[in-house]
Amino acid sequence: MEINRVSSRDVNEAQYELVVIGSGFGSCFFLSEALKHLTGRALIIEWGDFHAWDWQIQNQQSSLIKPESTYDNRGEKPWNTTIALGGGMNCWFSQTPRLHPSDFALRTRYGVGHDWPLSYADLEPYYCQAETIMSIAGDPDMGKVLPRSQPFPQPPHKGSSIDMIMKQAMPDHHFIMPTGRARVATGKRGVCCANATCNLCPVNAKFTAQNGFAELFSHPKVDVCLKAEVRTLEYEGNSIKAATIRSEEGEFKVRGDLFVLGANAIQSPAILLRSGIDDGETGMGLHEQVGANVEVYLDGLGNFDGSTITTGLNYSLYDGDFRKEHSACLVYFENRWPYGLRPERGRWNETLPLMVVGEDLPNIENRVIVDPETGDAIIDYRGEADYGMKGVRFGLDNLEKLLAPLPVESIHFREWRLTESHVQGTLRMGQADDGSVVDGQMLHHRMRNLVVVGTSTYPSCSPANPSLTAAALSLRAADLLYS
Template sequence: MDDHYDIVVIGSGFGSLFFIKQHLQNKPNAKIAVVEWGENRDRNWQISNKRNSDFSPEQTHAQDKNHKPWNYTIGLGGGTNCWFGQTPRFIPADFEMKSRFNISDDWPFSYDDLEPYYMAAENIMSISGSDKMGRVSPRSGSFPLPPHRVSAIDEIMMAAQPNLHFPIATARSPLALQNRNQCCATAQCNLCPVNAKFTAYNGLTDILTHPNITYIMNAQAREIIHHNGIATGVMYLTVSDEERSIYGDLVVLGANGIQSPAILIRSGINHEQTGVGICEQLGYEFEIFLDGVDNFGGSTITTGLNYSLYDSHPNRENAGAALFYFENRVKHGLRLEQGRWRQVLPLLVAIEDLPQSSNRVTLNAQGQAYVSHASVSSYARAGLEHVNDNLSKILAPLPVERIVTLRERPTESHIQCSLRAGHDAKNFVVDGNSLHHKMSNLVVVGSSTFTTCPPANPSLTVAATALRAADKLV
């Protein structure tokens, strides 16, 4: 009986920890075990070793000849350790792609259904932002923290486009808090040197130290144990490759978008859509040279978000929506002209992709996760073309000297859509409450369950959907 729990959770990233937090709010006496592949590497270890984990992603999966990077962190806290803290919400249209644009699929719940959980997640993470963002993502309350100081460029854009340009919503604190310091704006967010960014270690310590939770570290979850269509436990490997099993009344699968489908496949939990559709946003970088306006005066790595081709996308049925990130870091160098070295804007554009059946997660001959990713969709490519056609008009409020197209980014580090959620049990792996369609007592959390791949960062939505899944379970 020592090995039997109310819940056995695989992984300890955003989805898992936010699910646990909400479940303990509802059932404070629940006995929970967390099976984590990696180590407990706190912030001091990360800073000293200049890395987030003992593992590199390439050690944990194989892939096809395209060798597209897929970034994730294996270790206690998962993606809460390595993210940059960008936390825009999705917008209402993202959840209704089929209904509004006759493209892809609708999510099995609406923006309004998720909005209370967006608020809850923002409060847990002490998100900084401007309530004016409610013009694109409606809000039932204010942000916990005020927005960061924006740049002079953002000031011009906000004055000209007040319904489309806003200070970024972020988990990097603009103030000194009890458990976090003020953002230092040195653009070292992957390993925040001053502990200003939300992580599990500074924002979920109640979960990491909870007496009802047993953390089993260095334990690679291999299979979900099931019998007669009911999930009953997890088989994992120790560092010495010894097989061990742990049992529970409920299993929560919260590994990332590559490892979660691999675990299901190894478990013989068969669904024809398992692993199908893995994708992330298409990222592109530009450099904008300006005449007479200095940049880099904001108080965080990214200062502004522009929704000109996102919320007001005039052609979204044919081309992916785009979100523009106005950056406050010297990413591509300073200008050489005397007195004009700051008159340049690094601009990142994230464009939504669509899940495609040609992109999927399977297993190789050794039983290791294997990723095949042929290409981004033509829909995303059309979105990039739409960006190129409209960028000058979007930036018209600025004194633009010239626009330089730099490069397509190899990855946005946002693995999504490999275990998609939807009402139809044949075409979707999980339902609207994050329950597996074909296996009882199995909950799946994380961005793998996203139905589509909007252009905004996914972490806040992962946290919100996990909170909602725990509530719906009760």
């Protein structure tokens, strides 16, 4: 892949029309739309390096920078990020469900959490645009729960025999997982081979920055500065003027007209806090989903005949008045065997691994702060809220009923999940006077030439995977800014 590389020394004191900090979902999708309107030049600043897909496969890693080396974690919970060109698009599993319409209005509908300053209907056309860019393979029946104005670009993956039974019994609640793993080969991506190593896809089937956004990094209007960490933003009044960069070459400064902050939900607030831009609840509300792993033994019904790693999503326990008391619950039906195959002769595949996932209510006590001496990020996480844990337990308690269409022999709780690797919150969007940091167009409430993108802006935590929503939000933010 060709990249218009520049060094941090090359860009010292240079002036750009657009300066993009970070290169993950939020940043790349925003830039892809912004490039249609730019007259000047854009600069991408990425702390990590570029690692080609074949290098990642050979070395079994997406970056040489360990995420835990970029912050001081005061708790035991891991917070996974990818510091490299393309960010999380390198290592994601490419599960792409949309958020539920109720997720955008938790406070209004159920009296908990925060409402988003936009609705599902506001974001829906941008969901379609993001799905088109990523050639999402999806189940058209999902429109029964998540309304859509356009069909999925690709047909759904093959569900397992279990999914077919569940879909017949629950046609309004059980669907094949929508995914950025190709069901039909494209010019740049092969078909998913269902080998359950999606973080490092061996056949290049999933959407990544390399096979989906290569034109961004080689665009004649775009420079890419790698192995350069943005430390602070300099401002005058209500406008960001420059970013200071630290690299092996030293410390430098780049100037810009518009800045996009998409480092991740840990480093983005750290940059603002180091800069003295601490409006609202900057750094507060760090969160992600709560999850548990379950294994179901089946009687006479085999599994693992689907065509991708996670085949089914069940929404039976997702939405309702119960969200006043505990979280939504989304059940993932797996097409892999994390606990091995059954040892009984002739019954090796009569097992169904499930993920039971709930949302967590963001707590301002869970936060990112900076070391007063070094300025480096510190994660101060006090734990999940009872709201999310109650939701997962609600799901576990109702599994027997949910799985009634199947010949269930026994249900076995295996473990609480340490992390979903979905780092969210810390710079949430909302109204100017409610403690939020950015508005519904992703513009910083005070610094009006600063766009904040990515999952750091999420006011609440759906049980669903967040990456598609981050992409759609960035497309919408760029469209509104330049329209």
